[in-house]
Amino acid sequence: MKILVTGGGTGGHIYPALAFVNYMKKDPENEFLYVGAKKGLETEIVPAAGVPFVALEIQGFKRKLSLDNLKTVQLFLKSINQAKKILKEFRPDIVLGTGGYVSGAVVYAASRLKIPTIIHEQNSVPGITNKFLSRYVTKIAIAFPDAAAFFPTEKVSLVGNPRGQEVEGMQPNDGLIAYGLKVAQPTVLIFGGSQGALKINQAFREALPELKKRAYQVLYASGTRYYEQLTEEVAALPQGSNVSIQPYIENMTEVMANASLLVGRAGATSIAEFTALGIPAVLIPSPYVTNDHQTKNAQSLAKAGAVTIIGDSQLDGQTLLAALDDIMDHPEKQKAMAAAAKVQGISDASTRLEKLIKEMI
Structure with a gap:
């Protein structure tokens, strides 16, 4: 053919x-x-x-x-x-x-x-x-x-x-070691796309002092345009071994398979990937897309109990921390959201x- x-x-x-x-x-x-x-x-x-x-x-x-x-x-x-x-x-x-x-x-x-x-x-x-x-x-x-x-x-x-079927079946591995994180520790993966998202970047910066106190670890991809400024801003803060800041994650789906929770925009490709893998998510739909389609994408998953939504205008360090803790500190909720995500994915x-x-x- x-x-x-x-x-x-x-x-x-x-x-x-x-x-x-x-x-x-x-x-x-x-x-x-x-x-x-x-x-x-x-x-x-x-x-x-x-x-x-x-x-x-x-x-x-x-x-x-x-x-x-x-x-x-x-x-x-x-x-x-x-x-x-x-x-x-x-x-x-x-x-x-x-x-x-x-x-x-x-x-x-x-x-x-x-x-x-x-x-x-x-x-x-x-x-x-x-x-x-x-x-x-x-x-x-x-x-x-x-x-x-x-x-x-x-x-x-x-x-x-089709992107979902391509990544389905990927298994957790030791890929987090390359980012200075532990393999067996519950992990939150936060990203805003290859270039990053300013609002997510600002919220992460505000939440960082508290994130370093959490029992879970965080892998944050700032986007190449924000990385240098962010690392300079946080250099004077107390360092925590449970947070890793990267400009970009090349092997995103491999890393995603090791995550307990995803945080990011509500693009169709990301949704296909994390639902295929059965991972819960906190979605922050971009307000800058045609017909606000990311909000509609996220709402369909929220109705099924697979994701939590934070509006871009409501996002700050406090709302980000609250959403993460609400899921990561409650294993049964995390498990239920993961199961709902898997059901929503078409494998x-x-x-x-x-x-x-x-x-x-």
Whole structure:
């Protein structure tokens, strides 16, 4: 089977796509081509993963009236024509789009060429690209049941997020030693993404003196942009062996498998990972995302008892400490949340997506 995958702009679009590609590589006869945007993260991530890659020049719309939007329309129309050439050369059996503006051009072009198409929506509230494409694609795969309300019912299938299936089954190991922490001690993992999150960083700084007194240990990834300033600010504070501050955690899923509790934003990829591993979480949805979809992501898990939510505007050192202690000091609650998280995770997302695709071609 020849599979063309497209999606980009953020890791939330890229990593599920690559997870599915990795899963489909189990059949050596499958062929892949990934189409991304020239200025997207995918230009680095996809080739590094060993997947054939082609880039198109495209950009997103500005939220305010701008002459740049005229250029956006021109690039979109141009990229559709470029995408048609790529499709005619590669001749895929199926085109899978995971979101981002480049996905809009490629999947739309494929639909015009009568190639079977499917989009994957990772969030509870779909982005503008997938809303647009829903009218043209053959099938729509979703990760959250709430997303179904935004799409034509007859096209929708709940499959989950392929990233979850990729990390499921990872076992605790001695990876925490590399960060100066103990293997057997209960661990809270706090992070705000590769660049970090200012509000989470400030709350951690406020909570740090008290965190050093706790029986549990904390691994904090500040993000590269905040690391130097943070380490300078805390240098004069009493040092505690139970707290490790890092700029970035390269092997995040491996470290995640060793965590007792997660604290971070409510992005779709992170959710897929910690629910697949069965880890409770304290989620702080980012208020800066389209349609506030992170809040909707988090709310669906909170209803199931898998996570605690702290609003970004309510986050400070005290609310962070209170949320951590409420879970870490109550083993039965932690256990119940972990079980609820595991139930919410869909452990066979790639398998479901593969089955759906085979039914289409």
